[in-house]
Amino acid sequence: MADDSTQSFKAVDLVVQLSPALKTKPHVVDFGTVFTDHMLTVEWSVTEGWQAPFIRPLANLSLHPACSSLHYGIQLFEGFKVYRGDDSRLRLFRPMLNMSRMANSAKRACLPAFDQTELLECIRRLVEIDQDWVPRSDSASLYIRPTFISTEPSLGVKRPGRALLYVILCQAGSYFNSEADAISLWADPKYTRAWKGGTGDCKMGGNYGCSLFAQYEAGDYGCQQVLWLYGQDHQITEAGTMNIFLHWINQDGEEELATPPLDGIILPGITRRSILELTRKWGEFKVTECYLTMSQLCSALKQQRVKEMFGSGTACMICPIGHIVYLGENLHIPCRDKHSVKLTSRLTKELTDIQHGRTPSDWTFEV
Amino acid sequence: MADDSTQSFKAVDLVVQLSPALKTKPHVVDFGTVFTDHMLTVEWSVTEGWQAPFIRPLANLSLHPACSSLHYGIQLFEGFKVYRGDDSRLRLFRPMLNMSRMANSAKRACLPAFDQTELLECIRRLVEIDQDWVPRSDSASLYIRPTFISTEPSLGVKRPGRALLYVILCQAGSYFNSEADAISLWADPKYTRAWKGGTGDCKMGGNYGCSLFAQYEAGDYGCQQVLWLYGQDHQITEAGTMNIFLHWINQDGEEELATPPLDGIILPGITRRSILELTRKWGEFKVTECYLTMSQLCSALKQQRVKEMFGSGTACMICPIGHIVYLGENLHIPCRDKHSVKLTSRLTKELTDIQHGRTPSDWTFEV
Numbered sequence: 146m147a148d149d150s151t152q153s154f155k156a157v158d159l160v161v162q163l164s165p166a167l168k169t170k171p172h173v174v175d176f177g178t179v180f181t182d183h184m185l186t187v188e189w190s191v192t193e194g195w196q197a198p199f200i201r202p203l204a205n206l207s208l209h210p211a212c213s214s215l216h217y218g219i220q221l222f223e224g225f226k227v228y229r230g231d232d233s234r235l236r237l238f239r240p241m242l243n244m245s246r247m248a249n250s251a252k253r254a255c256l257p258a259f260d261q262t263e264l265l266e267c268i269r270r271l272v273e274i275d276q277d278w279v280p281r282s283d284s285a286s287l288y289i290r291p292t293f294i295s296t297e298p299s300l301g302v303k304r305p306g307r308a309l310l311y312v313i314l315c316q317a318g319s320y321f322n323s324e325a326d327a328i329s330l331w332a333d334p335k336y337t338r339a340w341k342g343g344t345g346d347c348k349m350g351g352n353y354g355c356s357l358f359a360q361y362e363a364g365d366y367g368c369q370q371v372l373w374l375y376g377q378d379h380q381i382t383e384a385g386t387m388n389i390f391l392h393w394i395n396q397d398g399e400e401e402l403a404t405p406p407l408d409g410i411i412l413p414g415i416t417r418r419s420i421l422e423l424t425r426k427w428g429e430f431k432v433t434e435c436y437l438t439m440s441q442l443c444s445a446l447k448q449q450r451v452k453e454m455f456g457s458g459t460a461c462m463i464c465p466i467g468h469i470v471y472l473g474e475n476l477h478i479p480c481r482d483k484h485s486v487k488l489t490s491r492l493t494k495e496l497t498d499i500q501h502g503r504t505p506s507d508w509t510f511e512v
Numbered sequence: 513m514a515d516d517s518t519q520s521f522k523a524v525d526l527v528v529q530l531s532p533a534l535k536t537k538p539h540v541v542d543f544g545t546v547f548t549d550h551m552l553t554v555e556w557s558v559t560e561g562w563q564a565p566f567i568r569p570l571a572n573l574s575l576h577p578a579c580s581s582l583h584y585g586i587q588l589f590e591g592f593k594v595y596r597g598d599d600s601r602l603r604l605f606r607p608m609l610n611m612s613r614m615a616n617s618a619k620r621a622c623l624p625a626f627d628q629t630e631l632l633e634c635i636r637r638l639v640e641i642d643q644d645w646v647p648r649s650d651s652a653s654l655y656i657r658p659t660f661i662s663t664e665p666s667l668g669v670k671r672p673g674r675a676l677l678y679v680i681l682c683q684a685g686s687y688f689n690s691e692a693d694a695i696s697l698w699a700d701p702k703y704t705r706a707w708k709g710g711t712g713d714c715k716m717g718g719n720y721g722c723s724l725f726a727q728y729e730a731g732d733y734g735c736q737q738v739l740w741l742y743g744q745d746h747q748i749t750e751a752g753t754m755n756i757f758l759h760w761i762n763q764d765g766e767e768e769l770a771t772p773p774l775d776g777i778i779l780p781g782i783t784r785r786s787i788l789e790l791t792r793k794w795g796e797f798k799v800t801e802c803y804l805t806m807s808q809l810c811s812a813l814k815q816q817r818v819k820e821m822f823g824s825g826t827a828c829m830i831c832p833i834g835h836i837v838y839l840g841e842n843l844h845i846p847c848r849d850k851h852s853v854k855l856t857s858r859l860t861k862e863l864t865d866i867q868h869g870r871t872p873s874d875w876t877f878e879v
Contacts, residue, residue, distance in 0.1 A: 177578065177667025184577060205574040206582075210551060210680050211544065215573075215661055218585035218717030219724065255724040290667060294582055300544025300657060300682060302720050302753055304728065313577050315667060335709055342704030344722040350585030351718015353669050355711040357586065357622040361671065386669055 153260035154187050154195035156267045161274070164202035170278055176460065177288065177315050181275040185267050185312040188296075189257050192306075198267045200274060203313065209298035218351040219295035219305055221250035224459045225415070226286040226317060227272050227512060229279045230502030235272065235512035237289075238500050240265055242415045247291060250347040255304040256293055264291070265510075268312055272512050275314055283497055288317035288460070317460070327467025327478070328456070330372035330384050331363035332439060338373035338383060338410075345410040352412075353386065360385070366470045370456075375410060379439040382410055387456030387464060388417035391437055392430075392488050394450040400430040402488070403437055416457040419508065420492055439471055446476055454478045455489050462496060465489045520627035521554050521562035523634045528641070531569035537645055543827065544655065544682050548642040552634050552679040555663075556624050559673075565634045567641060570680065576665035585718040586662035586672055588617035591826045592782070593653040593684060594639050594879060596646045597869030602639065602879035604656075605867050607632055609782045614658060617714040622671040623660055631658070632877075635679055639879050642681055650864055655684035655827075684827070694834025694845070695823070697739035697751050698730035699806060705740035705750060705777075712777040719779075720753065727752070733837045737823075742777060746806040749777055754823030754831060755784035758804055759797075759855050761817040767797040769855070770804055783824040786875070787859055806838055813843055821845045822856050829863060832856045 164182045171179055184203045188196040214220045223243045227235050244261035251258065268289060272279075279287040291312045295305035336359035339345020344352060359371045370385030382405055383389055395401040402424050407413050425432045445451045454466040465487075469476040480487055498504040531549045538546055551570045555563040581587045590610045595603050611628035618625065635656060639646075646654040658679045662672035703726035706712020711719060726738045737752030749772055750756055762768040769791050774780050792799045812818045821833040832854075836843040847854055865871040 175666075175668070180578065203577070206577055206579075207572040207574055210570070210573055210659065210678055211547065211657070211682070212573075213721075215581055215587055216589050216657075216659060216717055217720035217724075218587065219721040220582055220585065222583050253725050254721060255728065288667070290578070290583075292577065292583060299542075300655070301542070302724070302727070304724060311577055315578070337707055337709030340704055340707035340710065342702055343707065349718070349721060350583055351716070351722055353584035354580075354586040354621060354716060355718055357584075357669070357671060358620050360669070361622065 152194055153258070153263050154198050154267075155260070156198065156263050156270065158197040159267060159270060160197055160199045161270070162199070162201040163274070171316075174316060174318065176317050179316050181278045181287070181314040183271060183275050185271045187267070187310045189308045189310070190306060195257075195259065200267075200271055206309070206311075208296060211298050211300050212295065213297040213299070213305055214294035216300065217295075217302055218349065218354070219254055219256065219297070220350040221247065221254050221256070221293050221348050222350070223247045223289075223291040223348060225289050226459060226500075227279050227289060228286045228500040229281055232502055234502060235276060235279055236500060236502055236509040237512065238510075239415055239419065239508050240268070240510050242418070243291070246348065246413060246415075247293065250349055251293055253344055253347045254293075254349055256295065256308050259310065264310070269512055271312055271314065276512070278314065278316065280316065283501060285316065285318045288315050290315065327465040327480070328370055329368040329467055330370050330469045331366045331368035332372035332374055332379075332469050332471040333359075333362075334374050334379055336371065336373070337375060338371075340375070341409050343410070346407065346412060348412065356386075368470055372469055372471075374439065381405060381437045381439065381442065383412065384456040384466065387458040387461060388412065388414040390420065390455050390457060391442065391451070392453040393445050394452070395431070396441070401433055402430060403433045403435055405437060406434040414458055416459060416462060416496070419496065420457055420463075423492065423495060443471075443476065446478070449479075451479055453480060453488050463489050463493045519561055520625070520630050521565050521634075522627070523565065523630050523637065525564040526634060526637060527564055527566045528637070529566070529568040530641070538683075541683060541685065543684050546683050548645045548654070548681040550638060550642050552638045554634070554677045556675045556677070557673060562624070562626065567634075567638055573676070573678075575663060578665050578667050579662065580664040580666070580672055581661035583667065584662075584669055585716065585721070586621055586623065586664075587717040588614065588621050588623070588660050588715050589717070590614045590658040590715060592656050593826060593867075594646050594656060595653050595867040596648050599869055601869060602643060602646055603867060603869055603876040604879065605877075606782055606786065606875050607635070607877050609785070610658070613715065613780060613782075614660065617716055618660055620711055620714045621660075621716055623662065623675050626677065631677070636879050638679055638681065643879070645681065645683065647683065650868060652683065652685045655682050657682065694832040694847070695737055696735040696834055697737050697836045698733045698735035699739035699741055699746075699836050699838040700726075700729075701741050701746055703738065703740070704742060705738075707742070708776050710777070713774065713780060715779065723753075735837055739836055739838075741806065748772065748804045748806065748809065750779065751823040751833065754825040754828060755779065755781040757787065757822050757824060758809070758818070759820040760812050761819070762798070763808070768800055769797060770800045770802055772804060773801040781824060781826075783826060783829060783863070786863065787824055790859065790862060810838075810843065813845070816846075818846055820847055820855050830856050830860045
C-alpha cells in the first residue's frame with residue numbers, strides 16, 4: 146500500500162484535457178449547485194499505486210454498484226475557497242491546513258496516503274484553468290471540494306484496494322439564505338453528532354449524513370440548525386456544520402472568547418484556528434479552548450454575561466447566533482452593545498481583508 | 513416528498529431488460545466479489561416521485577461527482593440471502609424484516625419512503641431471473657444487497673432531491689476465511705462503533721467506514737475483529753459487524769443466553785432476533801436482553817461460568833468466539849463441555865434446516 150508519500154502522484158505528471166466547449170457562467174447561485182468546466186481526478190489501486198493526475202472536463206463518475214464508498218461510507222472531503230482580490234489576483238486561504246486535515250481523514254478512513262504539496266499544486270493548476278469562474282465580489286468566491294472515495298468493487302467490509310481522489314469547483318455565494326441575520330439553533334440532547342472514539346474530528350461523509358434527520362427536526366422547532374450537545378452535562382460542541390464560539394464574561398469575571406477543545410469530537414476547523422490565532426494576537430481578552438455546558442450558558446445569559454455567540458466554518462465564514470431553543474426554552478443570545486463594533490463584524494472584516502489581499506499575510510497562497 | 517407508501521413504486525410496473533450474454537458462473541468465491549447478470553434499479557426524485565422499477569444487466573452507475581451519497585454518506589443498505597433447498601426450491605429467510613429495517617434506515621437518512629411489499633416482489637423477480645446463480649450447497653448461498661443512495665448532485669448538506677434504490681446479487685460462501693475456527697476479538701475502549709443519539713441501529717454506510725481503522729488495529733494484536741465496547745463500564749455491544757451472545761451461568765447462578773438490548777446503539781439483527789425467538793421457544797434456559805460489561809465477563813471467566821460466546825449476522829450466520837484481547841490480557845473463551853452439542857452448532861443446524869426447507873417454517877418465503 147502506498148502509505149509512503151514518496152509513492153504519491155506528482156503534479157509534474159499532470160495530464161490536461163481541456164473541455165471543447167465552456168459553459169456560460171451564471172450569476173452567483175445557491176451554494177454548491179453550479180460547477181466549473183473541469184475537474185481533477187487521480188486514481189489509485191493497491192497493485193498499481195497512484196496513477197498520473199488528470200484534469201479533464203467535468204463528467205459523471207462511473208462506479209461499480211458494489212463500490213464500498215456507496216455501501217460503507219469510505220469517503221471523505223475537504224472544503225476551501227479561492228478569492229479574487231481587488232488586485233484581481235486569486236488567493237487560497239491556508240490551503241496546506243486543508244491538505245493536512247485531508248491526509249488525516251484519509252488515514253482514519255483507511256484510504257492511501259499522498260503528498261500534500263503535490264495535491265495542492267494539482268489543485269492550483271485546476272483553479273488556474275477555471276479561473277474565470279472566480280467571482281469579482283467580497284461576498285462570493287469559488288469553492289474547492291476535494292473528495293476521496295473508495296472505488297473497491299466488492300462487498301466485504303475491508304480496506305479498499307482501489308480509490309479515487311477528485312476535485313470539483315463550484316460557485317459559492319453566501320451559505321445561508323439570510324446571511325445578514327443571526328441564525329437560530331435547536332439544542333436537544335437526543336441527537337449526538339460525534340462521540341469519543343469515533344470520527345468527529347475527520348471530514349468523513351458519515352458525520353454529515355447522520356446529522357440530516359436532526360436538522361429537519363430543528364426546522365419543526367422553527368430553527369435553522371442543530372446545536373450539537375454531548376454527554377450528561379450537555380456540553381456545547383458544534384452548530385450545524387460549524388465550530389462554535391462564545392464571547393462572554395466568564396465565571397471568573399474575565400472577558401473571554403471560548404470554543405470547545407479539539408478532544409476528538411470537534412472538527413479542527415481552519416476558520417476556528419484562524420479566529421483563535423487572530424484574537425490571541427490582538428491580546429484584548431482571554432482566548433480559551435475549554436468545555437462549555439448549556440447550564441453555564443444559561444447562567445451567563447441570566448446574568449447578562451454573554452456578549453455574542455457565533456459559528457465558524459469555510460462555507461459561512463462567521464455566522465452570528467440569534468437564539469437557541471433548549472429544553473422548551475427560547476434563549477435569546479444578545480449582540481454586543483451598540484457602542485462598539487461586534488466581534489463577528491470585526492473578525493469577518495479582518496479575515497475577508499486577508500483573503501482578498503487587502504491585508505498582506507502569510508496565510509494566503511497565490512494561485 | 514413521497515413519504516406516503518401509496519406513492520411507492522409498484523412491482524406491476526417492472527420493466528425487464530435481459531442481458532444479451534450471460535456470464536459464466538464461477539465456483540463459489542470470496543464473499544461479495546462476483547455479481548450476477550442483472551440488477552434492479554428504481555429512481556426517485558422530489559419532483560417526479562418514484563419511477564418504474566427496472567431489472568437490467570448489471571452495469572456501473574453514472575453519478576455526478578457532487579452526489580451527496582459520496583460526500584455526506586447519505587446511503588444505506590440491507591443484506592439477506594437466498595438459499596437453495598434439497599428440494600431445489602429457493603427460499604428467503606424472513607425478508608420482510610429486512611424490508612422494514614431498510615424503511616427505518618431510509619427514514620433516518622432522510623431518503624424517501626417506499627412500499628416494503630412492492631420492493632420485496634421486485635427483488636423476488638430479480639432473484640427468479642438470476643436463479644441459476646444460487647449455489648446447491650448448505651454452506652453457500654446467493655447474497656442480496658439492496659442499496660439506497662442519494663443522487664442529489666449538489667453540495668449543501670440537505671435532504672436529497674434525488675435518490676436511487678438498487679439491488680445487486682452476489683455469491684456468498686463463508687464470510688470468514690476460516691469458518692470452522694472460533695474467531696478472535698480485540699476489545700479496546702479507545703474506539704466506539706456507535707453511540708446514543710447516533711445511527712448505530714440503522715444500516716447506514718457511515719457506521720461501517722468508521723470501523724475499518726480499528727479493525728486493522730485489531731489485526732496488529734493478532735485478532736480478526738473488534739469487540740466494540742461502550743461507556744465507562746466497557747459494555748459489550750457488537751463484534752465486528754455482528755451482534756453478540758453470551759451463553760453462561762449468570763451472577764444469580766442461572767443458565768442464561770444474553771445479548772445487549774436494542775437501545776439505539778445495537779443493530780437489530782434478524783439472525784439475533786431469530787436466535788432469541790428460537791431459544792425462548794426451547795424454554796431450556798433463561799434468554800435475556802441485558803447490558804453485559806467486560807468486568808462481568810472477566811469475573812464469569814475466572815469463575816468458569818462462561819459456556820460459549822458467539823457473534824450472529826446474515827453474512828456469517830453464527831460465529832463462535834475463541835478469545836478476546838482486552839487491556840493487555842488474552843481471555844480464553846471456552847466452548848461448551850464435550851458431553852453435549854454446542855449451542856452454536858445446534859443453532860446453526862436449526863437455522864440452516866429452516867433456510868433450506870428441511871424444517872417447515874413460516875420464517876421462509878419462497879421465490
